Amino acid sequence: MELSTLDYAFIIVFFSLVLGIGVYVSKKSGKNSTEFFLSGRTMPWWLLGLSMVATTFSTDTPNLVTDIVRTKGVSGNWVWWCFLITGMLTVFVYAKLWRKSNVNTDLEFYEMRYGGKPASFLRKFRALYLGALFNIITMASVTLAAIKIGGIMLGLEPWETVVSAGLITVIFSALGGFKGVVYTDFLLFFVAMSGAIGAAYYLVNIPEVGGIEALMANENVVSKLNILPDFDNTEVLIMLFIIPIAVQWWSSWYPGAEPGGGGYIAQRMLAAKNENHAIGATFFFNIMHYALRPWPWILVALASLVVYPDIASIAAAFPNVEESKLGHDLAYSAMLTKLPSGLLGVVLASLIAAYMSTISTQLNWGSSYIVFDFYKRQINPNATEKQMVAVGRISTVVLMVLSALFALTLQNAFEVFDLLIQFGAGTGLVFILRWFWWRINAWSEITAMFASGILVISLAKTSLGDFLFAADTGVFPEWANYPFIVVVTTAIWMLVTVLTPPESDATLRSFYRKTQPGGPGWRKVVKKAEIENEELVNTGEKWSVPAGITAMLLGIVLIYSIMFATGYWIYGRTTQAIVLTIVSVISGFLLIKAWNRLKGNLL
Structure with a gap:
């Protein structure tokens, strides 16, 4: 596929604007660490909300949605639609608490809520575990999608896509910091939405598809349209709807949908002007993320079933694509090759925008963990603001390089999504309860994190996993794998919670005084303080x-x-x-x- 002069013009103008914003804000962003990672805590709700939407508008998301729709139908999206419940809980319960905490990162919370060496270990370990390991996996998944788009639409080799897509992103991320990320997200949001909607409208109406009515009546599409799963198919109903709605939303940690808030969502809440701006930003994000944005991707996925009904048809149309990269998620990129000149440039710019927005956020968020929660906490407690900004910029580059190298080894976006979901299984309830139950301690979180990880590794393609969950011979049906991990992990960390001593009175009272969580779960702490003539409640x-x-x-x-x-x-x-x-x-x-x-x- 060849790009026209008009297509190149759109892309060049877009790159120039993004780099210009990064350079423009670089001086102020490099002033101190709070500016570099939180933009001085002065951001309005609408700008933060748009930034959250743009961040989750990554190149791997339309590929993931396409894979789900083609293999499981529209109703298969409940595996991530269920996280709306988590999102609403964050909006109306946890957003104000995060903003009140006034921490620099959500990991700093650990040494405010807990005390002693366990809290210190938890903060430092998760700084590397989330800021480096999980962050690299997430960015690699996004980069994998960029590799597939580059291979299908432009005929690029994987390494060519990685270098060209990552270079500009890492430059403006390292220069502009959080303010550069948020300002460019404002531009990226409108470019990405325009491209997604324009592509969906055009592709539904190409001759091969024949318009919306023909699409809805096509024999390849009819069985995929239901928004709710087939209630007569018990196994599908349990896997695609009951488990996500009843268990997954509260039990699993997943980047961008953490129970109780966290990650880059927490970073934006912490950057808000006040508590009401934090609430407004997260609410706007949830409306756009769940209610409106998925439908352009779903329409393209459904149209792809008409043009490319199976993987073999995709392979036949694009023989130069490596066999290891073939999958249903490739159908989205395959459909985009049918766009006309002009619109093709807009859509390519929108995909680049989606990639840059997600990666820049992940880089800034991950480096904030490395700087505040590892470097300053573990290596150089007396680090100057200049040193912290420098380490932030260096870690930004290192994270980008490592994620790009890992992306070259991946094959399918859904596999990464499923892996991340399972690794967080059973940990979510800790993140919800730690704000409202005084008895949760650092050992609760440490236990949940390690128990979940060990269970996932033990059950994944091992004799134990086959014995318990093999399709034909296992003790339990395959769909019980995830609930099993949740139940066992939850039981283990709850047992550890009651067997280990609670946090000290001083730690618990300090946390309550600052965040004012309230509720019956803190009544014992408040009453004991009152007996000792110490007032905690505002x-x-x-x-x-x-x-x-x-x-x-x-x-x-x-x-x-x-x-x-x-x-x-x-x-x-x-x-x-x-x-x-x-x-x-x-x-x-x-x-x-x-x-x-x-x-x-x-x-």
Whole structure:
């Protein structure tokens, strides 16, 4: 496929703007570590919200959605749609707590909530575990998608894609810091959305597909359209819907959807002007991320089933693609080759934007862990602001290089997604409860983290895994693998919690005084302090969790009803679409009232 002069013009202008922003903010971003990683905590909700959306608009996401739709149907997306529940919990319960904590990274939380050597170990270990290992895996998955897009659309070798895509990203990330990331995300959001919507509209209407009505009636597509899984197929229902909705959303840690907030979502909440801006940013992100953005990708995935019904047809159309990179996720890139001049340039720019936004965020977030939670905490406690910014920039480059090298060994985006989900299985409940139950200690988190990892490794393609979960001969059905890890991990860390001593009174009281979590889970600590004539509770602030839970439930109804209504309008199922649109309006009205009550509790 050859690019026209107009296509090149779009891409060159886009690169120039991104680099210009990075250079423009580099001087202020390098002023100190707070500016480099949190932009001075002065960011408004709308800019942070757009940045969150742009960050999760990565090149691997449309590939992942395409893989899911082609193999499991639209309803297969419940494996990640379920995380909306986590997102709403973060919006209306945890966002204000994170902003109150005033930490530089969410890992700094550990030595505020816990004490002693276990807390210090937890902070340093997770700085490398998440900031380096998991971060590199996540970025490698994104880079893998870029490799497939470059191979299909431009005929590039994997190393050529890695070098060309990564070079500009790492330059502006290292120069501009967090402010450069957020400012460029503003541009990247609109470019990425325009490309995704434009591509979906054009590709649905190409002659091979024949328009939306023909697409919906195509024999390859009809069985894939259901938004809810087939309730008559028990195994599919359990795997694609019941486990995600009943277990996965609260039990698993996953980048960008951490129970109780965390990672780069927490980084943006910490950069907000105040608690209400943190709430507004995360709510805007969840609406865009779940309710509206998936549908352009889903439409292209459905259209690809008409043009490329199987992997063999993709291989026949693109014989130069390595056999190791062939998969259903490649169909998205394959469809984009049919775009006309001009639109092709916009879409390529949008994919580059998606890649750069995600990678730049991961780089800045990961290097913030390495700087604050490892370098300053472990290696150089007296580090100057200049030294910390320098280490941040060096670690940015190192993380980029390592993730690029790892990407060259990967094959499929869904495999990486599934691996990350399982490695976090059973840890999520700790992240939810640690704010509201005084008895959670550092050993609870350490145990959950190691128990989950050891179980996943033990069960993955081993004789023990075959004995318990083999398709035909295992003790349990295959779908029970994930719940098994969750139950065992949770039981282990809860047992360790009650067998190990609680955190000291001084640590617990200091944490309560700063964040004001409230609730019955802290009653024992508060009452003991009162007996000793120490006041912990801010009497001018009400406990906001009940109002937050109400707003959370209304937010879930609102966003799911918008998501379903959008799908049914596209499908042409007018009755369902109208009913769900009415539900979304009513739930939106009730949410506004609940949100106003919640704001009153925060004053």
